[in-house]
Amino acid sequence: MSTGLYRLDEFKDNCGFGLIAHIRGKASHRLLETAIEALTCMTHRGGIAADGKTGDGCGLLLQKPDSFMRQVAREQFTVELPDLYAIGAVMLSQDRAQRENSKEAMSAALSAQGLTVVGWREVPTDDACLGEIALETLPVIEQVFVISDNLDEQHFNAGLFIAKRKSEKALVEDTAFYIASLATNVICYKGLMMPVDLPKFYLDLANPALETAICIFHQRFSTNTMPQWPLAQPFRMLAHNGEINTIPGNRNWSV
DSSP, X not given: OOSTTOXXXXXXXXXXXXXXXXXXXXXXXXXXXXXXXXXXXTGGGSOBOTTSSOBSOEEEEEEOOHHHHHHHHHHHHOOOXXXXXXXXXXXXXXXXXXXXXXXXXXXXXXXXXXXXXXEEXXXXXXXXXXXXXXXXXXXXXXXXXXXXXXXXXXXXXXXXHHHHHHHHHHTTTOTTOEEEEEESSEEEEEESSOGGGHHHXXXXXXXXXXXXXXXXXXEOOBSSSOOOTTTSSOOSSOOOSSOOOHHHHHHHHHO
């Protein structure tokens, strides 16, 4: 909108977020449970839709649960993962043809960087806890397992970043496609649910075998920015409790 009282430069958010980590780096499921408990205590910092169950967005960014993911790879792909591997959390269209096209495009972008896709895993979820509004835009959520035969860690991570950007550009018209995280050290679980329902929706989070030593958690309060699955936080590199207004900020400081 370009007329009336609506002002694009006055978008604001007021969220809640936190970080919990084991000081000696010891991974445990209890730490994950504590993070979810802390996030649940910040429910008041987030918005709730009229259906009473759709949140403005909440989520976790955790240390890659190595032993858990290795077991997943054994069971689903009959593969022993090497020391260096990455997991991507990807939101995809509910339309099968569109979803397969997105996965093929992303796999091709990874391959072009010397990376190999071991397989795609549909993340176990239970949408019974979601509100009607969240269900209307619910994506298919999958994890992509990525390895390389000859890249060192620096070039592996660079390849992941380049593949991510090329995928996003190639699929710019696919509004359902979104890479929540693609990294060798972290993974993201997020969406438009209430904090207490995170482990009910993402069954991985209720699995005692999933352990982490670090967890960033976030509860979003959307004022006049509409809630969307991709806009839930944490993002892959940060979580914040306000709007990042770089352009308006630079303009104000230049006056």
